[in-house]
Amino acid sequence: MKNVLKKISSQLHLWLGISSGLVVFIVALTGCILVFEEELEPVINRSFHIVAVPENSSRLSLDSLTHLVQAQFPKNKLSRIIVEKEENRSILFGFKQGKKEKELLTAAMNPYTGQLIGSRAEHDTFFEVVLRLHRYLCMGDTGKVITGISCICFLVIMITGLVLWWPNRKNQKQRFTIKWDASPKRLNWDLHAVFGFYVLPFVFLIALTGLVWSYKWVNNLIYLAFDGKPQQKREAPAQLSLMGKSATHYQEILSETHKLLPNPGKVTFTTLDADSLSITIAKTDDAAAISNVVSFLYFSKTDGSLVSTRLYKDETPGFKARRVVFPIHTGSLWGLPTKIIAFIASFIAASLPVTGIIIWLGRKKKGKKKTKKALTKSDRIKPEILVKKSVI
Structure with a gap:
């Protein structure tokens, strides 16, 4: 039974890896870059x-x-x-x-x-192009389908890879350590199998959370699990009166936002172009234990008065669970330490299709050599058989 499982896992690991390897390489490599987007953007475009x-x-x-x-x-x-x-x-x-x-x-x-x-x-912009490459391969809806399928394939590849990696008594040491002074072939195998094992929990979480952006049903599943119902559509309250619409009260709104939400964080004004909706203010809480904690305030376009609030502490468990998906996926959950882990894990994930293809090509070449050797041997035997036959 164990041998059958390993044989099935081997075939799935090989062919799913070959079919999705290029996409996994692109998505993982762009993911490395996006991990530090927040830190790199002001450095790359400092004057802006x-x-x-x-x-x-x-x-x-x-x-x-x-x-x-x-x-x-x-x-x-x-x-x-x-x-x-x-x-x-x-x-x-x-x-x-x-x-x-x-x-x-x-x-x-x-x-x-x-x-x-x-x-x-x-x-x-640079990071916008990288993001489109990461999510859609810069191919729109078609690319979204391809990355979604490849993400599922990669999850299966990781599970089958763990089955193939699983050690026995004889090779326990080999499965946990890299032999740096080994032959290029052995070193490549170690880089694929050993590094793959160590980053598997992190990469598995990153790939699993990535499905949220590929499939709406996965997104709804989070809300169903925590709230017992699908995600509810939310939008800013209606702007009941448009009198005085030409006036702006943005400074007043910003000051009120800082009073109501004194925590440090970025403030974003949206729905400014929607005459029928109130102004939406989103403020992040950089003092929170985890990242991506955001509270929302809604203000009137007419006089800048507060219309309603939607504070993070009052949100549903489903909303809070959904908000934590992004920091898990990007590694920003607990700041720099988890970002470094996500970067390393993503970089190694990008290397796995490369080392995997090298392993496959090496075995393919070895198989050809064995076949050629067997044919040469059979050619040498044939005259002897003919001699025996003639003697008989």
Whole structure:
């Protein structure tokens, strides 16, 4: 029974690995890069995000900055504002660009001088391209299907790999240690099997949580498990009165947000372009034990008054479970330590298809040599058989 299980696992591991290897390599490698997106983005595009903080100088009001930036882009509709917690960060204004919702033009403003630092199409930024490659292979819905199937294949590959790796009394040491001074063939096997074993729990969690973005039913399963019902659609409360719509109260809203939610964290304004909805404020809680803790406040577009609140502490278990999926997937759950683990695990995961293909090609070459040797041997035997036959 054990031998049958290993034989089935071997075939599944091999052919699923060959069929999904390239996709797994791309997704894992891009995942490595995305782990540190939050840290790398201000470094790569420093002039866009970082500003000099003048001595004894106060920031301009958010309303003033909004008027200044809208004057620069009169044909575009403002859809979001991002205010980072750090004093030396620029204020980011997102404008709708094109017909698609996700096509945003982001403008960076210096909050101390009111100067436009620059603008960029989010669709073309480095990390946005990497993200599309990671989720869809830059192929839209078709790529989403391919990455989803490959993710399931990779989960099966890890399970079958564990079955094949499982040690016996004779090879226990070999299964847990890498022989660095071994032949290239043996070293490659160790890198595949031993490293694969050590990162398996982390990579399995990363791949499993990745299914949430590939399949809606997996997302709903989280809510069903914790809330007993599928995810409920949530949106900002309706904007009942549109009188005074031309006025802006963004600074007043920002000040009220900091009063109600005094914790440090990024503040994001959205639904600014939806006349029928209140302004949605999302503020992260960087002081929380885990990342991705967000509370929501809703303000009136008319006078900036608070309409309603949706605090994280009052959310359903299903919502909280769903919020923790992203930090588990990206490794940001407990900050830098878990990010480093996720980076290493993803990097090794990207190497597994490469080392696996090398193992397969080596065995294939060995099989050809054995066949050739057997044929050569049979050619040598044939004359002797003929002689025997003639004597008889």
